[in-house]
Amino acid sequence: MPLSSRRHFVGLAAAGVTASALGSRLRAAPFASRDALADTYSQLDTAAALPVLDVSALREPLLIESIEFLQQGETYLVRVRTKNGATGVAVGNERDMSYLVPVAKQLMVPALLGKDAREWENLIETVYLHSSNYKRQGLLFWLPFAAIEFAVLDLLSRTAGVSVSTLLGGKPGGTVDLYHAHEDRHRSAAESVDRMLAARDRYKTRAAKFKVGGRMRGNADVVPGRTEALIPLVRERFGDRFTLYGDSNGSFDFARGLEVGRLLDRHGIAIYEEPVPHDLYDETKRIADALTVPLAGGEQESSHNRFRWMIAHRALDVVQPDLFYFGGLVRSIRVARMAHAAGLKCDTHISGTGLGFLYMLHFVACIPNAGAFQEYKSFDGKIPLDTPAQTHTPVDGRLRCPTGPGFGIELDPKWLAAAKIV
Numbered sequence: 001m002p003l004s005s006r007r008h009f010v011g012l013a014a015a016g017v018t019a020s021a022l023g024s025r026l027r028a029a030p031f032a033s034r035d036a037l038a039d040t041y042s043q044l045d046t047a048a049a050l051p052v053l054d055v056s057a058l059r060e061p062l063l064i065e066s067i068e069f070l071q072q073g074e075t076y077l078v079r080v081r082t083k084n085g086a087t088g089v090a091v092g093n094e095r096d097m098s099y100l101v102p103v104a105k106q107l108m109v110p111a112l113l114g115k116d117a118r119e120w121e122n123l124i125e126t127v128y129l130h131s132s133n134y135k136r137q138g139l140l141f142w143l144p145f146a147a148i149e150f151a152v153l154d155l156l157s158r159t160a161g162v163s164v165s166t167l168l169g170g171k172p173g174g175t176v177d178l179y180h181a182h183e184d185r186h187r188s189a190a191e192s193v194d195r196m197l198a199a200r201d202r203y204k205t206r207a208a209k210f211k212v213g214g215r216m217r218g219n220a221d222v223v224p225g226r227t228e229a230l231i232p233l234v235r236e237r238f239g240d241r242f243t244l245y246g247d248s249n250g251s252f253d254f255a256r257g258l259e260v261g262r263l264l265d266r267h268g269i270a271i272y273e274e275p276v277p278h279d280l281y282d283e284t285k286r287i288a289d290a291l292t293v294p295l296a297g298g299e300q301e302s303s304h305n306r307f308r309w310m311i312a313h314r315a316l317d318v319v320q321p322d323l324f325y326f327g328g329l330v331r332s333i334r335v336a337r338m339a340h341a342a343g344l345k346c347d348t349h350i351s352g353t354g355l356g357f358l359y360m361l362h363f364v365a366c367i368p369n370a371g372a373f374q375e376y377k378s379f380d381g382k383i384p385l386d387t388p389a390q391t392h393t394p395v396d397g398r399l400r401c402p403t404g405p406g407f408g409i410e411l412d413p414k415w416l417a418a419a420k421i422v
């Protein structure tokens with residue numbers, strides 16, 4: 001059975017269930033025959049198990065000698081060194097690293113010291129099992145892990161003299177079309193659209209994302225009536241040719257999520273993100289089944305197996321792993337590959353500060369099923385780096401993935417030298 005057919009692709013029709021039998025079969029086997037589902041999972045697992053890293057150019061062992069956490073102002077960095085003197089440095093997530101460095105030091109670093117960095121793909125599982133870390137899985141676990149991974153990937157790719165994208169089986173140098181994301185729930189519909197239009201004109205983007213609902217507030221808008229006013233207004237002011245995404249951030253219950261989804265459908269919105277709280281998996285799937293607008297989600301997800309479930313049951317049309325929250329590029333590429341096997345798109349969710357845009361560019365360079373537009377918030381310039389200008393400042397609504405060794409940036413050596421060890 002092809003994985004790319006529309007909803008219910010592991011559904012009742014494929015299992016040969018007739019309409020008259022639906023009543024009893026629905027309760028007993030809500031997702032159709034076990035054989036069909038097992039076949040779907042088998043195809044997803046095959047996709048996820050394919051090697052991600054190509055370390056064939058690295059002939060000598062790269063034994064990890066130290067993993068240090070550095071702080072420079074509000075920026076947290078990780079520096080990895082090997083016994084033979086190779087070094088990798090990466091910028092971590094800004095908002096959450098301050099209180100997670102002790103977690104990384106106690107639960108992750110001991111599992112990695114003395115290991116060969118070329119084995120990174122297997123070391124992910126080593127860290128996950130170390131000291132029963134699997135009991136601790138969540139955003140707060142994978143977030144500092146991602147920072148360690150980016151430093152290890154920097155080390156491996158610089159040692160090989162290639163881009164991280166090349167190391168991960170991708171191709172750097174391409175451009176990525178951006179959508180600008182707006183966080184304007186406390187503003188009126190009219191003011192929100194004015195700000196969206198200003199960002200469109202500033203970055204020359206061809207897509208944008210607006211927020212609906214009140215963000216996890218049980219159906220209530222922050223500004224009463226904003227959701228109903230905004231959706232038709234944003235379409236009217238942007239015209240029919242502009243791509244628009246709507247993001248609820250889990251604002252609604254099932255009934256309200258469906259109601260808003262129908263409004264988005266009527267106005268040709270291209271993606272509807274997280275209609276209900278992200279871990280209401282069944283409700284998410286039922287809303288996806290009922291609407292035409294593709295459903296997106298996954299930014300809060302920390303579990304590979306929950307992504308696997310959502311893809312197998314087509315609870316989402318677009319998966320959106322956050323490269324930090326989900327624990328780095330390798331795990332996110334595995335999710336993208338599962339989604340691809342099922343004919344689904346994969347977009348990036350990125351954090352608003354630091355170098356999220358840079359990691360996004362490399363991620364897109366490494367996956368076959370990135371959506372038409374990727375999220376862009378801004379580059380605030382707080383981190384001094386040398387890289388081609390179009391890597392951090394959009395030109396015609398696009399950023400370009402840098403081609404240089406590592407992540408294609410050079411951090412200011414003086415700035416880095418002044419960082420203190422945490």
Ligand SMILES: [Mg+2]
Binds near residue numbers: 247249273274299
């Ligand atoms: Mg979102």
